[in-house]
Amino acid sequence: MAVSRSVLRRGGHPSERGGGTLRVAIPVWNDRVSPVFDVATRIVLVDVEHGIERARTEESIEETAQPRRVRRLVDRGVKVLICGGISRTLTTMLADAGVTVIGWRTGLVDAVLRAYLEGRLEEPRWQMPGRRVRREAAKMRGSARRA
Numbered sequence: 539m540a541v542s543r544s545v546l547r548r549g550g551h552p553s554e555r556g557g558g559t560l561r562v563a564i565p566v567w568n569d570r571v572s573p574v575f576d577v578a579t580r581i582v583l584v585d586v587e588h589g590i591e592r593a594r595t596e597e598s599i600e601e602t603a604q605p606r607r608v609r610r611l612v613d614r615g616v617k618v619l620i621c622g623g624i625s626r627t628l629t630t631m632l633a634d635a636g637v638t639v640i641g642w643r644t645g646l647v648d649a650v651l652r653a654y655l656e657g658r659l660e661e662p663r664w665q666m667p668g669r670r671v672r673r674e675a676a677k678m679r680g681s682a683r684r685a
Contacts, residue, residue, distance in 0.1 A: 560586045562654070563616040566596065566647050573666075575621035575641075576604075576628055582647055583614060589655055604628050608635050620654060622666055642666045 562585075564571060565578030572578035578599060585593040601607045608631045611619065616637055624641045632639050640659060643650055644666045653659045 560617050561615045562618045564620045564647050570646055571622050571643055571650050573622040575624040608632055
């Protein structure tokens with residue numbers, strides 16, 4: 539599920555949030571955003587204040603059950619998850635728990651985080667291959683139905 543710019547403005551982009559620290563989680567695999575959050579085993583937690591990275595930790599995420607995975611992020615104060623592929627079930631569970639999910643992103647963790655902090659995460663180069671094509675196809679199907 540790609541996130542719209544309005545979602546980024548409502549809760550995802552750090553420069554548009556109120557004061558305080560925002561915790562961002564990014565699942566990682568070989569220094570890159572993990573291709574599938576549902577089975578990721580490592581996660582980077584980044585504390586952002588006024589659009590600037592203040593602290594970073596990396597830890598193992600061993601929970602495989604979806605409710606436990608969600609609880610793990612919530613217990614660590616995560617407000618934004620930037621990830622690769624993610625199941626609809628996990629996306630819904632995280633959203634219900636107050637976590638903004640920015641899914642279907644790819645790239646080196648540092649570069650993706652920088653793009654997020656600069657408000658550039660919607661650029662096509664950060665989207666997983668095929669995502670833009672699927673969205674365009676869905677738009678075309680919707681237009682055809684209305685015609």
